[in-house]
Amino acid sequence: xxxxxxxxxxxxxxxxxxxxxxxxxxxxxxxxxxxxxxxxxxxxxxxxxxxxxxxxxxxxxxxxxxxxxxxxxxxxxxxxxxxxxxxxxxxxxxxxxxxxxxxxxxxxxxxxxxxxxxxxxxxxxxxxxxxxxxxxxxxxxxxxxxxxxxxxxxxxxxxxxxxxxxxxxxxxxxxxxxxxxxxxxxxxxxxxxxxxxxxxxxxxxxxxxxxxxxxxxxxxxxxxxxxxxxxxxxxxxxxxxxxxxxxxxxxxxxxxxxxxxxxxxxxxxxxxxxxxxxxxxxxxxxxxxxxxxxxxxxxxxxxxxxxxxxxxxxxxxxxxxxxxxxxxxxxxxxxxxxx
Amino acid sequence: xxxxxxxxxxxxxxxxxxxxxxxxxxxxxxxxxxxxxxxxxxxxxxxxxxxxxxxxxxxxxxxxxxxxxxxxxxxxxxxxxxxxxxxxxxxxxxxxxxxxxxxxxxxxxxxxxxxxxxxxxxxxxxxxxxxxxxxxxxxxxxxxxxxxxxxxxxxxxxxxxxxxxxxxxxxxxxxxxxxxxxxxxxxxxxxxxxxxxxxxxxxxxxxxxxxxxxxxxxxxxxxxxxxxxxxxxxxxxxxxxxxxxxxxxxxxxxxxxxxxxxxxxxxxxxxxxxxxxxxxxxxxxxxxxxxxxxxxxxxxxxxxxxxxxxxxxxxxxxxxxxxxxxxxxxxxxxxxxxx
DNA sequence: TTGAAAGCGTTACCAC
DNA sequence: GTGGTAACGCTTTCAA
Numbered sequence: 225x226x227x228x229x230x231x232x233x234x235x236x237x238x239x240x241x242x243x244x245x246x247x248x249x250x251x252x253x254x255x256x257x258x259x260x261x262x263x264x265x266x267x268x269x270x271x272x273x274x275x276x277x278x279x280x281x282x283x284x285x286x287x288x289x290x291x292x293x294x295x296x297x298x299x300x301x302x303x304x305x306x307x308x309x310x311x312x313x314x315x316x317x318x319x320x321x322x323x324x325x326x327x328x329x330x331x332x333x334x335x336x337x338x339x340x341x342x343x344x345x346x347x348x349x350x351x352x353x354x355x356x357x358x359x360x361x362x363x364x365x366x367x368x369x370x371x372x373x374x375x376x377x378x379x380x381x382x383x384x385x386x387x388x389x390x391x392x393x394x395x396x397x398x399x400x401x402x403x404x405x406x407x408x409x410x411x412x413x414x415x416x417x418x419x420x421x422x423x424x425x426x427x428x429x430x431x432x433x434x435x436x437x438x439x440x441x442x443x444x445x446x447x448x449x450x451x452x453x454x455x456x457x458x459x460x461x462x463x464x465x466x467x468x469x470x471x472x473x474x475x476x477x478x479x480x481x482x483x484x485x486x487x488x489x490x491x492x493x494x495x496x497x498x499x500x501x502x503x504x505x506x507x508x509x510x511x512x513x514x515x516x517x518x519x520x521x522x523x524x525x526x527x528x529x530x531x532x533x534x535x536x537x538x539x540x541x542x543x544x545x546x547x548x549x550x551x552x553x554x555x556x557x558x559x560x561x562x563x
Numbered sequence: 564x565x566x567x568x569x570x571x572x573x574x575x576x577x578x579x580x581x582x583x584x585x586x587x588x589x590x591x592x593x594x595x596x597x598x599x600x601x602x603x604x605x606x607x608x609x610x611x612x613x614x615x616x617x618x619x620x621x622x623x624x625x626x627x628x629x630x631x632x633x634x635x636x637x638x639x640x641x642x643x644x645x646x647x648x649x650x651x652x653x654x655x656x657x658x659x660x661x662x663x664x665x666x667x668x669x670x671x672x673x674x675x676x677x678x679x680x681x682x683x684x685x686x687x688x689x690x691x692x693x694x695x696x697x698x699x700x701x702x703x704x705x706x707x708x709x710x711x712x713x714x715x716x717x718x719x720x721x722x723x724x725x726x727x728x729x730x731x732x733x734x735x736x737x738x739x740x741x742x743x744x745x746x747x748x749x750x751x752x753x754x755x756x757x758x759x760x761x762x763x764x765x766x767x768x769x770x771x772x773x774x775x776x777x778x779x780x781x782x783x784x785x786x787x788x789x790x791x792x793x794x795x796x797x798x799x800x801x802x803x804x805x806x807x808x809x810x811x812x813x814x815x816x817x818x819x820x821x822x823x824x825x826x827x828x829x830x831x832x833x834x835x836x837x838x839x840x841x842x843x844x845x846x847x848x849x850x851x852x853x854x855x856x857x858x859x860x861x862x863x864x865x866x867x868x869x870x871x872x873x874x875x876x877x878x879x880x881x882x883x884x885x886x887x888x889x890x891x892x893x894x895x896x897x898x899x900x901x902x
Numbered sequence: 903t904t905g906a907a908a909g910c911g912t913t914a915c916c917a918c
Numbered sequence: 919g920t921g922g923t924a925a926c927g928c929t930t931t932c933a934a
Contacts, residue, residue, distance in 0.1 A: 227703065229911055240921040245913060253919055270701055275678040276624060277911035279615045281926045287658070287679075295647060296843075296860075301640040308634060309664040312672075317658045317679060319626070325648040333651075339614040340626075340656060362609055364566065449847050478847045485849055504635075508788050508817045510824055510849045521635075568927055579905045584929060592903060616927035620910045905934080910927105917922080 228269045237265040248273060279341065287317045288531065289337035292348040293324040298474070298503035299520060303348055303370055306524020314532055316343070323350060330356060338363045344531045347372050351416075352379060366534040368541065370527045371518070373416035380534075380543040382527040384518045386417065389548040390424025393498050393516045394470050396550055398432045401560035402468035402496060405429070408455040408480055409443040409472045417447065421472045421500070440466070447472060452479020460487060460495075467559060468496040474506045474515055481509055481555070492557035502551055511554035518548050567608045576604040587612060618680065626656045627870065628676035631687040632663040637813070637842035638859060642687055642709055645863020653871055655682070662689060669695060677702045683870045686711050690754075691718060705873040707880065709866045710857070712755035719873075719882035721866040723857045725756065728887040729763025732837050732855045733809050735889055737771045740899035741807035741835060744768070747794040747819055748782040748811045756786065760811045760839070779805070786811060791818020799826060799834075806898060807835040813845045813854055820848055820894070831896035841890055850893035857887050 230248075234241040239258060246253055247262045254262075265271075279285045288311055292300045304320065311318045319342065321333040334356065337345065345360060345367040352367075352374035360367050369381040397405050407425045411418045426436050442459040444451035452475060460466065460483075471477035477499030481491055489495050491511055499506055502517025523546050534541035569587075573580040578597060585592055586601045593601075604610075618624045627650055631639045643659065650657045658681065660672040673695065676684065684699060684706040691706075691713035699706050708720040736744050746764045750757045765775050781798040783790035791814060799805065799822075810816035816838030820830055828834050830850055838845055841856025862885050873880035 231911075241912080242914080242921060242923090243919085246920090249913080251914095255919065258919080272674070272677050274619075274680060274911050276615055276618045276680050277926090278913075279926095280613075280619055280911080280928090281913050283926075285615060294644075296637075296640040296644040298635075298637075301635040304659070305633075305635040305661065305664065308659055308661045312660065312667060312675075317660075317675065319656045320643070320647055320659055321651065321656075322644065322647045325644065328651060335611070336651075336656065338611050341613060341615050449843075475847070482847070482849055482851075504788075505844065505847065508814070508821070508844065508848070510821055512821075570927075580928080581905060581907095581930080582903085585904090588929080590930095594903065597903080613927055616910090617929080618910095619912090619927080620929050622910075903934105906932090908929105908931085910929090912926085913924100915922105915924085918920085 228271045230271070230273070233262065233265055233269060233271050236269060237262050284343050285341045286315055287319055287340065287342050288344050288346060288528070289319050289321060289333075289340070289342040290346045290348060291321045291323050291330060291333055291350060293322070293350045295320060295322050298505055299371070299501060300349055302503065302520035303524045306521035307346060307528055309521070310525040310528035314528070316528075316532065331359060334359050334363065344368070344535050346370060346527055346531065347374070352376065366531055366540055368527045368531045368534070368543070370523050371416065371520070378540070380530060380541050382523050382530065382544045382546060383416075384548045385545050386420035387424040387427070389500070389516050389518070390421035390470070390472075391428045392548070392550060393500065394425050394428035395432070397468045397470065397496060397498060397556065398428060398434070400496070400556060400558035403432075403434055404463070404466045405434075405440070405468045405470060406459045406463060406466045407441040407470045407472070408452055408459065408476045409441050410447045410451075410476075411443060411445045417472060418443075425470060439463070447476055449475045449479040452476035453483045454479075456480035456483040457487070460484070460489075466495065468498070468556070471497060471499050474499040474501045474503045474513060477513055477515065477555075478505060478509050481513075492555050496556040498556055506551070507553070509555070514553045514556045515551055516548050517551045519546055522546055567610045569610070569612070572601065572604055572608060572610050575608060576601050623682050624680045625654055626658055626679065626681050627683045627685060627867070628658050628660060628672075628679070628681040629685045629687060630660045630662050630669060630672055630689060632661070632689045634659060634661050637844055638710070638840060639688055641842065641859035642863045645860035646685060646867055648860070649864040649867035653867070655867070655871065670698060673698050673702065683707070683874050685709060685866055685870065686713070691715065705870055705879055707866045707870045707873075707882070709862050710755065710859070717879070719869060719880050721862050721869065721883045721885060723885050723887040725759035726763040726766070728839070728855050728857070729760035729809070729811075730767045731887070731889060732839065733764050733767035734771070736807045736809065736835060736837060736895065737767060737773070739835070739895060739897040742773055743802070743805045744773075744779070744807045744809060745798045745802060745805045746780040746809045746811070747791055747798065747815045748780050749786045749790075749815075750782060750784045756811060757782075764809055778802070786815055788814045788818040791815035792822045793818075795819035795822040796826070799823070799828075805834065807837070807895070810836060810838050813838040813840045813842045813852060815839075816852055816854065816894075817844060817848050820852075831894050835895040837895055845890065846892070848894070853892045853895045854890055855887050856890045858885055861885055
């Protein structure tokens with residue numbers, strides 16, 4: 225037997241479909257008695273409304289599209305967690321699109337999402353090019369960006385003040401007496417997680433009267449463990465005088481810890497390391513990592529809330545800067561002489 | 564201006580909507596000339612088909628629903644990655660539902676997914692109770708389970724042979740000369756990741772002629788880092804003679820490493836540890852973790868493929884056992900005397 | 903090869 | 919309070 229439709233319910237309860245519809249939507253215009261009857265009938269028949277039919281007429285899907293380059297990363301997964309939570313608690317579903325896997329291009333995903341009539345778009349950890357924003361403009365749905373860089377700066381963004389956060393991390397090191405500080409970075413060409421963090425590093429050095437030396441920032445393209453290992457080895461070889469390292473991600477920092485250990489260095493006695501992100505990983509390293517934490521879950525939630533507002537308002541919302549903070553653990557040592 | 568519909572395209576191209584529809588769906592019954600004309604018109608107008616209207620008439624949404632208790636966990640995130648990849652490469656979208664967050668119950672999510680007319684359901688890392696399967700049966704959509712336990716064993720499952728995998732892990736330790744082996748487990752009441760792994764541990768011991776001692780398996784409810792720390796401390800205090808530990812997850816193992824270190828023990832010299840899962844974390848610990856790896860991405864992909872088959876076939880598919888394997892790294896030491 | 907029209911399950915407007 | 923019905927954007931017969 226087919227699943228019952230609103231028509232079946234109406235027939236069974238001897239009312240019109242209009243009445244059933246009203247009751248379903250908490251509208252007005254029916255007696256308490258009919259309401260009860262209809263509700264009972266629905267119950268008995270196991271009727272469930274069809275959101276697709278609803279969406280067709282309402283011109284909305286109550287669905288948000290999320291685009292991210294990798295979903296199994298620590299960072300992405302936490303952001304997604306925040307997105308999902310906020311979305312579902314407000315009656316919106318979330319379709320995830322992994323733009324790096326499955327060989328599909330971002331534009332293909334946008335096309336797909338367009339066909340599915342999503343009500344809004346979340347761009348996460350991923351460049352939003354002008355080509356993308358042009359396409360999205362044609363789709364006529366609001367977008368918001370989370371921890372991502374957009375060529376079109378009219379697009380609202382939820383993120384941490386990366387330059388400031390990096391500055392704070394390095395200053396944290398300086399305040400503890402370090403003056404020979406190296407940095408393990410992602411690509412300087414990365415406008416989100418690359419250049420701003422390097423700028424913060426530079427500025428902190430400058431404000432402390434420490435000369436900036438380009439050869440003290442090592443980088444690979446990624447922000448992964450292996451990248452951290454390589455950069456750390458490279459850095460320590462060239463600059464054995466370094467007493468502290470600022471890593472642009474927790475994974476990078478974890479890689480640096482492993483490499484330092486292999487080089488016979490003890491953290492934090494021989495070398496202090498501060499990480500970035502504040503993912504779960506940061507508490508699991510040995511020693512546990514002191515790191516500047518971004519609240520990814522909060523970022524996801526904030527982005528969804530803003531996006532929903534702009535869907536309702538019919539115009540793009542504002543972005544938001546999420547507060548970062550340093551989590552002190554065991555990977556940084558103060559080397560100030562107390563006499 | 565509103566987004567163009569198929570009707571607008573038809574009018575513009577001076578053909579009927581039926582013709583446009585045929586062309587869009589690669590059907591037959593139109594001249595090459597009309598096809599070209601229509602395609603050009605579509606291009607010019609920037610027409611995009613409406614999947615919602617399509618879904619209404621085709622009675623399918625090309626959307627799969629995924630239910631998981633936590634999406635930011637290492638394991639869940641990797642499974643999700645596999646699911647997303649396989650789904651999108653076959654034209655299906657994925658709606659994620661985090662059953663532990665946002666205060667929504669699993670049944671509420673099922674209801675939601677039902678209304679959204681998903682074509683299939685993926686139950687991940689989560690108990691599937693009889694109440695759930697009853698509800699799903701009424702929904703009349705196929706389900707498959709990934710790394711999850713189902714009360715109703717007629718539901719197809721994709722998973723590793725946990726008992727066997729645990730057995731292999733412990734035997735790995737035994738083969739390297741260990742006889743005093745402790746276990747850090749999740750709850751023995753957990754029918755998926757709890758009891759089967761304990762059984763494997765017991766069996767391996769038994770086959771090696773080593774007596775089983777209940778007090779050598781410590782557990783907390785979760786499989787997290789902190790649980791590992793606590794269980795490890797507890798175990799080592801009661802059984803200082805232990806030379807090796809089998810942990811039922813990588814996080815548990817990471818916690819054990821940290822605690823051991825704090826207790827002044829060196830891994831693997833004083834204590835060997837083998838983990839379970841093979842998540843990214845396992846390569847980042849210090850020392851890098853030897854662990855029995857489940858291929859989560861493959862699990863996700865396999866599950867989607869099976870599910871899609873059963874959607875097409877209109878009946879539930881078979882489950883699948885995914886092969887596990889041990890990744891040898893640096894946390895286990897052989898203590899066999901070679902004279 | 904093409905078009906007209908019914909129908910998918912809803913909602914919302916207009917009568918009564 | 920309630921019912922009839924057009925409309926949402928599309929696919930798919932049935933005729934021409």
